Amino acid sequence: MRCEDVSELLSTYIDGALDQDEHAWVEDHLRRCPHCAAELATLRATLALVQQLDEVEPPADFRAQLKKRILAERRKERLGFFNRARSVLATSPYRGAVAAVATLALAIGVSAGIQSPSVVKWLELATPAPSVQVGQAGNEGGKDVAGLMGKSGAPGSGQTLTITSDNGAGQGGAGGAITAPVTDPNAGKGGGNGGEITTAQAGGKEGTTTADTSGMKALTAGSPKQVAEGTGAAGDSTGTTGQTRGAEIPSNLLNVLKPAVGKSAAVVLEVRNVDDAVLKISQLAERDNGQGAGYVEESTTTVDVSGQKHAIIRFKVAAAGLQDTLAQIEKMGVVRSKSLTGHETGADYSDVDARLKIYKQQESRYMEILARAKVVDEVIRLENELAVVRTNIELLQGRLDLLRNATVYSDVSVELNQSATAAAAPPAGGTLGQAGQEAGKSFLLTSRGLGVLAVRAAGLLGGAAPVLIIVGLGWLAYVIYLRSRPERARGRGQG
Amino acid sequence: MDENELIRRCQKGDLAAFDDLVRVYEKKVYNLAYRMSGNHEDANDLSQEAFLRVFQSLKDFRGQSSFSTWLYRVVSNVCLDELRQRGRRLTVSIDEPVSSDKGETMQRQLADNAPPPDELAERREVREVVQAAIGELSEEYRVVIVLRDLRDLSYQEIAEVLDCSLGTVKSRLNRARLALKEKLSQLELFSSPVVYTGGRAAAKGGNNGAL
Numbered sequence: 001m002r003c004e005d006v007s008e009l010l011s012t013y014i015d016g017a018l019d020q021d022e023h024a025w026v027e028d029h030l031r032r033c034p035h036c037a038a039e040l041a042t043l044r045a046t047l048a049l050v051q052q053l054d055e056v057e058p059p060a061d062f063r064a065q066l067k068k069r070i071l072a073e074r075r076k077e078r079l080g081f082f083n084r085a086r087s088v089l090a091t092s093p094y095r096g097a098v099a100a101v102a103t104l105a106l107a108i109g110v111s112a113g114i115q116s117p118s119v120v121k122w123l124e125l126a127t128p129a130p131s132v133q134v135g136q137a138g139n140e141g142g143k144d145v146a147g148l149m150g151k152s153g154a155p156g157s158g159q160t161l162t163i164t165s166d167n168g169a170g171q172g173g174a175g176g177a178i179t180a181p182v183t184d185p186n187a188g189k190g191g192g193n194g195g196e197i198t199t200a201q202a203g204g205k206e207g208t209t210t211a212d213t214s215g216m217k218a219l220t221a222g223s224p225k226q227v228a229e230g231t232g233a234a235g236d237s238t239g240t241t242g243q244t245r246g247a248e249i250p251s252n253l254l255n256v257l258k259p260a261v262g263k264s265a266a267v268v269l270e271v272r273n274v275d276d277a278v279l280k281i282s283q284l285a286e287r288d289n290g291q292g293a294g295y296v297e298e299s300t301t302t303v304d305v306s307g308q309k310h311a312i313i314r315f316k317v318a319a320a321g322l323q324d325t326l327a328q329i330e331k332m333g334v335v336r337s338k339s340l341t342g343h344e345t346g347a348d349y350s351d352v353d354a355r356l357k358i359y360k361q362q363e364s365r366y367m368e369i370l371a372r373a374k375v376v377d378e379v380i381r382l383e384n385e386l387a388v389v390r391t392n393i394e395l396l397q398g399r400l401d402l403l404r405n406a407t408v409y410s411d412v413s414v415e416l417n418q419s420a421t422a423a424a425a426p427p428a429g430g431t432l433g434q435a436g437q438e439a440g441k442s443f444l445l446t447s448r449g450l451g452v453l454a455v456r457a458a459g460l461l462g463g464a465a466p467v468l469i470i471v472g473l474g475w476l477a478y479v480i481y482l483r484s485r486p487e488r489a490r491g492r493g494q495g
Numbered sequence: 496m497d498e499n500e501l502i503r504r505c506q507k508g509d510l511a512a513f514d515d516l517v518r519v520y521e522k523k524v525y526n527l528a529y530r531m532s533g534n535h536e537d538a539n540d541l542s543q544e545a546f547l548r549v550f551q552s553l554k555d556f557r558g559q560s561s562f563s564t565w566l567y568r569v570v571s572n573v574c575l576d577e578l579r580q581r582g583r584r585l586t587v588s589i590d591e592p593v594s595s596d597k598g599e600t601m602q603r604q605l606a607d608n609a610p611p612p613d614e615l616a617e618r619r620e621v622r623e624v625v626q627a628a629i630g631e632l633s634e635e636y637r638v639v640i641v642l643r644d645l646r647d648l649s650y651q652e653i654a655e656v657l658d659c660s661l662g663t664v665k666s667r668l669n670r671a672r673l674a675l676k677e678k679l680s681q682l683e684l685f686s687s688p689v690v691y692t693g694g695r696a697a698a699k700g701g702n703n704g705a706l
Binding site: 017042047049052054055066 | 510530550
């Protein structure tokens with residue numbers, strides 16, 4: 001047996017893990033070869049040195065640290081949707097594209113605001129509130145773009161474009177209506193789910209384009225509906241953009257926010273006198289129905305080219321009085337669409353409640369032990385544990401309050417459309433033939449609307465060019481600034 | 496409470512049970528991480544990360560292997576991934592002992608041929624040199640030495656932890672030990688035979704050689 005072969009077996013030999021034959025060979029060789037015997041001795045000495053390394057002690061707060069990290073991770077998992085979305089955006093290979101699209105939208109908004117003479121005109125005329133919008137997608141998964149119905153007025157100042165996506169009246173639970181009437185004066189806001197808030201001031205005082213992460217807002221308000229706001233910015237095209245975005249958000253959001261949503265209702269109503277109905281509904285919302293008064297969150301009225309009035313009212317009402325309130329509203333006119341969305345809060349509520357109780361028990365147990373603790377080290381450790389438990393309690397308490405609030409109030413949104421023939425109008429639903437007719441009409445109207453959109457978009461793109469150039473130059477300057485910074489830092493490091 | 500019950504409760508997300516489980520294993524895990532990284536800061540980070548991963552993936556533990564083997568597997572992977580990612584070895588090097596204040600003192604004394612430091616300091620320094628030598632091995636070699644010679648795992652257990660064959664464990668361990676022997680021989684750490692019994696004399700010889 002050669003020395004190299006023995007060398008390969010020495011380590012295993014030391015551990016006594018060679019098979020019998022190999023073991024015998026190695027022993028035999030070692031007796032006759034002083035070189036290999038010395039090798040073995042050195043190897044043994046090496047291992048002896050390694051084995052004399054002592055055990056070390058982990059830090060005293062090792063487990064407290066770990067607990068904090070685990071809790072932080074849990075929190076992140078539960079509420080970290082926005083952060084994740086932001087980090088995905090920040091690291092996404094498409095972040096350039098996202099930034100480009102956002103910039104383009106911004107540029108269009110700004111340029112449209114600057115260009116449009118109607119801004120000035122509108123301000124002078126002081127026509128009713130510039131735009132009305134309610135973006136709702138009270139649906140799980142946002143799969144509800146069943147029907148598209150578009151109305152488009154003649155071109156010109158003050159036209160209205162409405163696109164409604166509706167799951168059908170009376171289906172309950174899964175109704176979502178997205179309405180984005182846009183008045184030409186280019187004022188409004190577009191809701192989106194970016195991580196940051198960007199605001200661009202357009203020509204007029206109300207000409208703003210806002211991309212708003214309404215996540216936290218929605219959380220506190222307890223309703224994802226409010227996120228889906230896309231009010232007509234920069235004319236028709238951006239109005240639609242806002243709307244599309246609005247429709248996308250809740251589908252994601254609902255996973256996160258679903259437990260915090262109680263009940264919500266959306267009604268589309270045809271009435272003879274819009275102003276009257278608005279007044280009545282406001283009174284209805286704000287009266288105390290025995291469960292506590294509600295409040296109007298938004299109320300907007302618009303007049304379209306044909307002189308017809310439209311209005312949107314959004315309000316909160318005590319959950320217990322929701323059915324009654326809806327019944328009264330329905331009496332005011334012909335119901336075109338109605339949807340009721342309910343989200344279960346019970347299971348989540350009791351889950352949170354149970355966890356809270358466990359933590360509170362844990363807290364009092366720690367307090368008891370703490371009262372008896374004598375050693376300082378023990379006290380410190382207990383206090384660490386207590387701090388963790390108390391953080392949990394606070395978190396859960398907050399969540400519980402949120403759930404409670406969401407159950408106490410319901411969101412209601414009512415869209416009112418004026419109709420001279422309100423009384424004579426056929427009941428919602430109608431016959432199959434009517435449905436077909438309606439569908440055909442809707443198709444034509446939507447197509448027309450899209451055509452107008454395309455033409456407008458082209459015009460706006462042209463108008464956006466100067467703004468884009470300015471933004472581009474600013475960006476370039478920023479990049480140059482960023483590049484120069486690390487060099488300076490390096491210079492300091494060397495110095 | 497027996498360990499299986501503890502693990503079952505952890506799998507349901509019971510933090511208190513997990514705390515108990517960590518209490519049992521924190522020292523083992525921390526020591527593995529410490530010997531892999533060579534310093535307390537990294538050892539803490541690595542073992543925290545490892546336990547976090549354990550908590551998150553505990554539901555995948557079905558008891559095919561013993562829990563401690565499974566745990567070592569997670570920890571080893573965290574250490575290997577992390578250390579490879581950093582692309583750096585130990586922060587300790589043979590020329591600069593870890594504990595800077597004491598290390599500096601010793602270094603100066605030795606360089607000046609000052610009287611040998613007391614036994615404790617000497618022993619400490621030998622350990623630092625050995626740890627530094629382990630740290631200079633590749634991560635693959637380091638992990639088998641740490642698992643076998645410091646954590647005292649069997650060949651079979653190491654094979655499970657590193658997910659490789661027994662033969663691979665044997666040959667990798669052999670190469671790792673020979674490599675370590677080479678490093679320490681260069682430092683003449685064991686020029687004297689006394690090393691087998693204590694390491695004091697060896698430490699003395701090694702100091703002169705090393706520094």
